[in-house]
Amino acid sequence: MSVAYGPYRLPHPYVLAPMAGVSEQPFRVLAFRMGAALCTTELVSAQGLLRASARTLRYLRHDALVEHPYSLQVFGGEPEAMAQAAVVGKQWGAEAIDINMGCPVKKVTRNGAGSALLCDPPRAAAIVRAIHAATGLPVSAKIRSGWDAHHRNYLEMAEHLDDAGCIALAVHPRTRAQGYAGLADWNVITDLVRHRRRMAIVGNGDVKTPADARRMLETTGCDLVMIGRGALGNPWIFRELLGGPSPSPAERRDGVLDHLAAHVEFVGEPFAAVRSFRKHLGWYSHGLRGAAAFRSEVNQLAQLADVQRAVQRFFEAAVGDGAADDEQEVDYRSALG
Ligand SMILES: Cc1cc2nc3c(=O)[nH]c(=O)nc-3n(C[C@H](O)[C@H](O)[C@H](O)COP(=O)(O)O)c2cc1C
Numbered sequence: 001m002s003v004a005y006g007p008y009r010l011p012h013p014y015v016l017a018p019m020a021g022v023s024e025q026p027f028r029v030l031a032f033r034m035g036a037a038l039c040t041t042e043l044v045s046a047q048g049l050l051r052a053s054a055r056t057l058r059y060l061r062h063d064a065l066v067e068h069p070y071s072l073q074v075f076g077g078e079p080e081a082m083a084q085a086a087v088v089g090k091q092w093g094a095e096a097i098d099i100n101m102g103c104p105v106k107k108v109t110r111n112g113a114g115s116a117l118l119c120d121p122p123r124a125a126a127i128v129r130a131i132h133a134a135t136g137l138p139v140s141a142k143i144r145s146g147w148d149a150h151h152r153n154y155l156e157m158a159e160h161l162d163d164a165g166c167i168a169l170a171v172h173p174r175t176r177a178q179g180y181a182g183l184a185d186w187n188v189i190t191d192l193v194r195h196r197r198r199m200a201i202v203g204n205g206d207v208k209t210p211a212d213a214r215r216m217l218e219t220t221g222c223d224l225v226m227i228g229r230g231a232l233g234n235p236w237i238f239r240e241l242l243g244g245p246s247p248s249p250a251e252r253r254d255g256v257l258d259h260l261a262a263h264v265e266f267v268g269e270p271f272a273a274v275r276s277f278r279k280h281l282g283w284y285s286h287g288l289r290g291a292a293a294f295r296s297e298v299n300q301l302a303q304l305a306d307v308q309r310a311v312q313r314f315f316e317a318a319v320g321d322g323a324a325d326d327e328q329e330v331d332y333r334s335a336l337g
Contacts, residue, residue: 003224004223008095010224012037013038013217013225015202016037016238017170019232020042021042022042023041024059025262025266030259031235033235035244037224040071041062042059043186047081048078050084055093056127071098074100075100078112082131084134084287086135094135096137097131097135097138102142109176122160128161129164140168140170142169143172146175147177162197168202168224170202174205186203190220190311201222203217204226208230210240213237216243232283233284249319252318256315259280260277260307260308281311298310
């Protein structure tokens with residue numbers, strides 16, 4: 001069942017998606033511990049890496065004992081700057097570099113980065129070559145299916161990237177223009193697999209359950225399945241995929257408390273950490289009885305000890321109520337990639 005990922009062998013095909021503000025060290029470590037085969041970092045700016053700003057260096061923190069291979073996602077539009085940035089990433093421990101070619105956010109695309117690279121496959125390929133030449137590290141890429149419905153050039157992108165020596169191509173099969181609307185078109189993944197030469201094809205999009213993940217593997221023939229939103233508040237999805245149980249209430253409580261503690265340590269400032277952890281509490285409580293009241297309670301709390309007590313109380317008693325009216329308060333429109 002192990003899968004080749006450039007020079008590395010992954011134990012199985014299930015990996016965590018890069019997610020800005022989510023795929024930070026604490027969540028990646030949690031996902032790895034639950035069995036994820038690979039957890040790429042959120043997107044990190046090449047310019048930020050070159051300046052080695054404190055904010056950017058925080059993105060580079062990782063647990064070398066757990067995170068292997070440590071894959072760093074970088075965004076930028078210029079091959080030379082991307083190569084130099086990747087060298088900095090390597091100095092900080094990166095074992096693989098992933099290039100973001102899917103981010104739809106204007107701040108990113110107006111500099112020719114993220115999904116803007118879909119409009120210039122030769123430049124995308126030049127970035128892969130430059131990074132590999134400068135670092136010797138395996139280089140992967142993550143794309144959308146194209147810029148818009150009239151420019152779904154994923155096969156052309158794949159050809160250029162494969163020629164450039166890219167080791168793996170992840171595809172979120174929606175166009176840049178689509179955002180998160182509609183369903184991910186898994187036929188795009190099938191198509192990429194059919195035309196594949198050397199690169200591993202990583203399927204992504206709308207995998208919410210272990211059954212979805214298996215269905216994606218079987219129907220598309222992809223090498224790896226990448227899970228994003230399906231892992232929010234549910235890192236146990238990886239354990240379930242490997243045949244393990246879903247979490248008991250006590251385990252969920254302990255998992256949330258451990259994640260909170262790691263998050264506080266990572267952020268280094270309890271007040272800020274309590275605020276930035278609220279989104280995780282929203283995801284962890286989703287679908288459990290009383291989740292809406294719990295969320296409005298913790299959204300008022302500023303002290304770490306109060307949040308810990310509220311988490312303890314809520315998750316100890318947590319049972320699913322299958323309530324459809326308890327919608328997740330997550331704004332994916334602001335999400336990247
Ligand atoms: C909160 C959030 C942040 C994201 N940030 C990134 C990112 O930094 N880099 C990236 O390549 N994709 C990013 N994405 C896109 C995901 O990696 C993934 O392609 C997308 O969510 C579709 O997969 P899913 O249906 O499993 O969520 C982000 C998605 C979300 C929801």
